[in-house]
Amino acid sequence: MQITFLGTGTSQGIPVIGSQHPVCLSENPRDKRLRVSVMIEWENYRYVIDCGPDFRQQMLTHHVSHIDGILFTHEHNDHIIGLDDVRPFYFRQGKIDVYAHHRVVEALKKRFDYVFQEKNKYPGAPEVHVIELTGEAFTLKNKEVVPVNVLHNRLQVFGFRLNDFAYITDAKTIAAEEKEKLKGLKVLVINALRREPHHSHLNLEEALAMIEELQPEKAYLTHISHLLGFHDEVEAELPENVFLAYDNLKIEI
Template sequence: MSYPALTITFLGTGTSSGVPMIACDCPVCTSNYKKDNRLRSSIMVQSATTTLVVDAGPDFRYQMLRAKVKHLDAILLTHSHKDHLGGLDDVRAFNFFSHQPMQVYATEFTQEAIVREIPYAFYEARYPGLPEVKLNTMNSAFPFMVGDIPVTPIQVWHLKMPVLGFRFGAFTYITDANRIDEEEKEKIKGSDVLVLNALRKEQHISHFSLSEAIAVSQELSIPEVYLTHLSHQMGKHEDVSKELPAGVMLSYDGLQLQLPGKED
């Protein structure tokens, strides 16, 4: 399968509360080190001609401003939780400049949550300034294209909730998971880079812990692994980084990766 060279930008690498967390005085939340400050998890994937974002949480507006994004072709949503779709109203700015609805890819279940989140975007009687979105249905059975970027959805489990991860060429991104079925692991194998959620060191009911995420990455033999969706309970970036095995790294807001393309 051919795919273009990609730039991956980590727009946010924190959990649902972000880091620092409101009202917390722990050493991580009071750290002045920039890599300890984490917005809600999201990435931007860019080829020479296409720009897409995975998830648009409550920090979406600031993430777009911070990354100086002028054009966005599509948003892919992993699931229906607020920290992954709560910023969709802010697509209005892209609507204004592009004169086009924002292409939003989501499962049918997540689409129901979008309609609940921004119901006014779907009113029959519209007035100027409302966000415009075009909902596109996706599921783990069918790969698709966004511009020239191939997308392979990967179903993972967030306790009992199905969540979608995505493979873009040789890059795979998975967040909010604590279990991956064997048939879905096959879609990940052969990736050059894997991004995987690791909430904290202690076990959690619906997220991989640090040791669990490392074990999954080693089972799949991925050479380069970045951990995301990190809570303040994980510890300081510099301290935890010293404990990680070779090839496993903590991601951080603003991190950029350059991945080469492939031609058949």
């Protein structure tokens, strides 16, 4: 199974528009971050978790010609607003499978009503096939996926575990019973927004404490803001089994 980090930034990306912060002015390509998303591939299957405002650019960068579906973690703009850019896939493949909580599906219907419209549908609009997630395990082709409930302040967000890989974004707290789903991992991806505390995201200290508790073989930090610091400097501070993810990083599990 190959994981590609399509984007590792927070909602504004790095650089932030108009910012003079030193990280935003960095020339290091690892300090430039599109909005957060990953692509998971095995055999001939390819799924994307979240499609934010940079989805089109991410698909072009990686020369993606087909996807088997999109898993949504939650309905915030930086995780869903690229849905319209599934059009080229739809025209080649037909309806795109979309996996999401009922609440997220309802949010998608409000923002993309023309995608879900059944009568007098605009001929250039894409279509999706919705699979609503309840929190129970489900199957993608030949792999079981275990949803993991986390809280983004008070908003329920899905993380996902496939085999020995798990992806968590926009988490602040994780209940004890959900942490049990994250034991025995080879790779954990988890958000670490910045150094200072935040009301709805893990900061670096909290993310490292979570990793220490869950004990994956390796962990990668994502959903990173410019306030975390320069990539190379932060990476040098981390425990030996913890890494800063960066855009276009590929790992195999």
